[in-house]
Amino acid sequence: MTGPVDFQLTDDQRALRAGTRELLAGRFDRDRLRASVDDPALDRALWRELGAAGFFALRLPEEAGGVGLGLPEAALVFEEAGRALLPGPLVACQVLAGVVDGVATGEKIVGLCDGAGEPWLWEHPAACDELIVADGGAQGRTGGAFRSAPDRVVCAPMASVDPLTPLARLTDLPRGEPLPLDVPRLRREAALLTAAQQLGSAARTVEMAVGHAREREQFGVPVGSFQAVKHLCAQMLVRAEIARSAVYAAAVTESVLDVTGAKLLADEAAVRNARDCLQVHGGMGFTWEADVHLHLKRAWLRAECWGVASEAEELLAAALVD
Amino acid sequence: MDLTYTEEEEDFRARLREWLAKVLPGLPPKPAATDWPGRRAYDAAWQRMLYDAGYAGLHWPRDAGGQGATPTQHLIFLEETERAGAPYVGASFVGLLHAGPTIAAEGTAEQRARWLPPILRGDEIWCQGFSEPDAGSDLAALRTRAVRDGDTYVVSGAKIWTSHAEVADWCELLVRTDPAAPKHRGISWLAMPMDAPGVTVRPLRTLAGSTEFAEVFLDEVRVPVGNRVGAENDGWRVTMVTLSFERGTAFVGEVVACRRVLGALARTARANGRWDDAVLRRRLGRLSAEFAALWRLTQWNVSEAQGSGGVPGAGGSVFKLRYSHARQELYDAAAEVLGAGALDADHAWVADRLSSLSYTIAAGTSQIQQNIVAERILGLPKGR
Structure with missing residues (x-):
């Protein structure tokens, strides 16, 4: 049963947005933002709290411990993250929550490197427990996704223009364990x-x-x-x-x-x-x-x-x- | 956030498509742009066809003779008629989108019965007498005077930018009834018959070469007091109801048309070799994203209006600011695709390029729209 085309947010969506804004205002206020500028190491306790609030498990089915919502809800939550300048590999952890154990709850942090075009950048390299490379399949390689332990990844440091997002530049695309990802x-x-x-x-x-x-x-x-x-x-x-x-x-x-x-x-x-x-x-x-x-x-x-x-x-x- | 249509809405669309496919091939040829009586007859005949098929005044309330359709159904109507290449609202614009809704909202039962049915049937054409030579963006500075003489007003002054004045039966006229009151508080809204003694119409030629609007001179024109809609000196508020309608849905069909033109531009560019220019390709790609987003913004505004009882919000100003600019960009890109062909004034895209120049001026200049957005939506202080 569908209602008339209604592009407006539902009451649940408004509540989700308001709740996210409140959570971030409480746990990542301006003082925390400025502290992160001085020390961009990720706050694992905050990360676990985001996990507990369903930030990463949002789109996982309820039987898998998720919240069972869709991409529109995830977009609303990420809009709030963008407002608050919340740092961290948020996109990686959201799209890989069902792929890497521990990411959905915020226990583990996973990075995601886009191998489609150089330079191959890796956000928050020091914070990541694992790195997934989405290989674009350029230069004669077959495309696909591969999983690597961070200590197996060869990379060069890079002074990031964004003080809140430390970056490293991969010098080679690691082809660790292949993952069956779309x-x-x-x-x-x-x-x-x-x-x-x-x-x-x-x-x-x-x-x-x-x-x-x-x-x-x-x-x-x-x-x-x-x-x-x-x-x-x-x-x-x-x-x-x-x-x-x-x-x-x-x-x-x-x-x-x-x-x-x-x-x-x-x-x-x-x-x-x-x-x-x-x-x-x-x-x-x-x-x-x-x-x-x-x-x-x-x-x-x-x-x-x-x-x-x-x-x-x-x-x-x-x-x-x- | 839901972009799927209900079964009812899909039915409405299907029935409309079927009707359009049946009637459009039988339409007479379009009259020449300079043939005003021909244009009036053509537009009025189309309105009569809509009326007979039950599509006239789709978005008007039922007690005003309309169909009481939802904003979404109105959106579907505008989308499908544009896709099918049906005639535009044309000479019926002011009646259907300004004067009619104003009379429906503010008129007495008698006034509604007198003026609304002929608008819906295409029998009577309206024009708009708002702007004056010295009252453009500052519309409330208008000086056309109406002096009470028993049960008539004696009206003198001059109006400008009046579309369809040559063929209109009625004019929705703003006049000053209290020169001593603050400028927004001394204005009244009158329905003036265009054949009244003392009304002189002088067509104005636009830079596109056509006479799309006119100056209207009023010399002691007698208008019955019973033709006033709303209270005396309350015309500014009555008018604001009208203007919000104009900004709400007036451009829906045009956005659909722009997306069609953009596709045609790209295909033309590929055929004539200009497609090899990456700068042009990227420009067209960006415009594609712009018009897609403008269409989504329209859906957003319409669903918002649906939630608030049909009155379009300030979102219309946001839309108009971006749309008017995007339309000009579209036809500048068309000129790039055409090359020297853009110097041929008979080319449809060249005519549309010229008319697009009015979009950042008409119905509130971009500068006025930016003031509205800054003051009414963002809450910035009034000033200069």
């Missing part, structure tokens, strides 16, 4: 969940810009009363809402074209909104102390993961003439 599906889900985080960040930077524009006074009035500032903020909201429509719809349809378009628009919304938020903040926006740069840098990082703009645009263009 790699295209894995990529699609990873792209969608990454887009959902971008959406959360894009929406958060609108709030930050508006908050600052209402408080900060120059020429005797709040700077937000100037149309030049208003219009920047309005366009930020437009970007976020366009991305929201695309991300939510793609979470429902799971079609590759919808997910590709959603990632493209969410990447643009997150990066450009962070840039405009920085602009609205003026000189303070350029400081380490303001949080704006954390949104911008994470948005840059996510934009490089699971499908970049040039690939997305070519894929969507090709579909126009199919």
Whole structure:
């Protein structure tokens, strides 16, 4: 039995979003965020708490100890994670929760490396108990997913632009134990969940810009009363809402074209909104102390993961003439 | 979050498709863009066909003579009629989307009975007398005066950008009835017969070469007081009801059309070799994502309106800001595909490129829309 087309969130979905926001506000507030900037080692206790709250087991069936929800609910939870700038291999642990023991509960942390194009990046290498490589099958290799112990992975350190996301660069793709995974599906889900985080960040930077524009006074009035500032903020909201429509719809349809378009628009919304938020903040926006740069840098990082703009645009263009 | 249609909605779609397939081949040829009486007759005849088939005023309430359809059914109607290449609402636009819904919401039983049925049947055409030469974005600054003389108003002033003025029977007219009141509080909404003595219509030629709208000069035009909808001096509130309808669903069919044009652009580019240009390909790919998202935003806004009793929210401004820009980008991309062919004014895409230039101006400029979004949605302080 289906109701009329209702794109709006259900009461349960609203409750899930509110609950996630409350959990993150309580356990990962601004003090914790800034502490993580100084020391990006993951908080295993927080990770287990996320696990207990169903963050990773969300889409596993209830008989397997999961919550039995779908990709739309996961997208809402990841939107909140993006708002809060929650660090860690969240996407990896969400899409691999049913594959690697202990990940669903938050006991274990798993990394996921996209082997489709170089550089092969690995987020939070020091925190991961295992690494799964999704091999794109380029350079004559057969595609597939492989599981490796972190000490068997050869990699070079890399100074990550995002202070909250330590990175390593794999110098070779390890081919450990093969895993029977649907790699295209894995990529699609990873792209969608990454887009959902971008959406959360894009929406958060609108709030930050508006908050600052209402408080900060120059020429005797709040700077937000100037149309030049208003219009920047309005366009930020437009970007976020366009991305929201695309991300939510793609979470429902799971079609590759919808997910590709959603990632493209969410990447643009997150990066450009962070840039405009920085602009609205003026000189303070350029400081380490303001949080704006954390949104911008994470948005840059996510934009490089699971499908970049040039690939997305070519894929969507090709579909126009199919 | 649910994007599946109910059985009822799918039935509605199937019946509509069947009807469109039956009637569209029998339509007369489209009149020339310059043939205004012909255009009126064509648009009115299409409205009459919709009326006879039970599709007129689909989204209007039943007690106003409409079908009381859900916003989703209205969305399906706009989607399917565009897909099938059915005529646009055309000359019936103001009656069906502005004046009619306003009369339905604010008019007396007598006013509803007088004006609504002829709109639904396509018998009477309405135009809109809102903007003035000195009252555009600042609409409330309008100066057309209506002075009470017994049971009539004597109206003098000038209106501009009035579409279909040459062929309209009625004008939904905003007039100032209290010059001493603050500007939003001295305005009234009148239904003015276009054949009344003192009404002069001067067509305005657009940059596309056609006369899509006109200036309307009013010289002591006598309008019965009974033609006022809503209370005297309450016209601004009455008007805002109308404008929110305009921003709600006015562009649904166009988004469907843009997605169709985008596909045609890509195929044309592949045929003429411009597809080899990665910059152009990527531009079209991005537009594909944009229009897909705009369609989803439309669904989102419609389902939101469904939840709030049918009144479109401020989401319409968000939509219009992005859509008007995307439409201009689409036709700029079309020009790139056509190359020097984009200098041929007879090409349909060139005509559409020219008309797309009005999209960031008409029905609230992008700058005004950004103020609305910033002040009403984001809560930024009013100012300059």
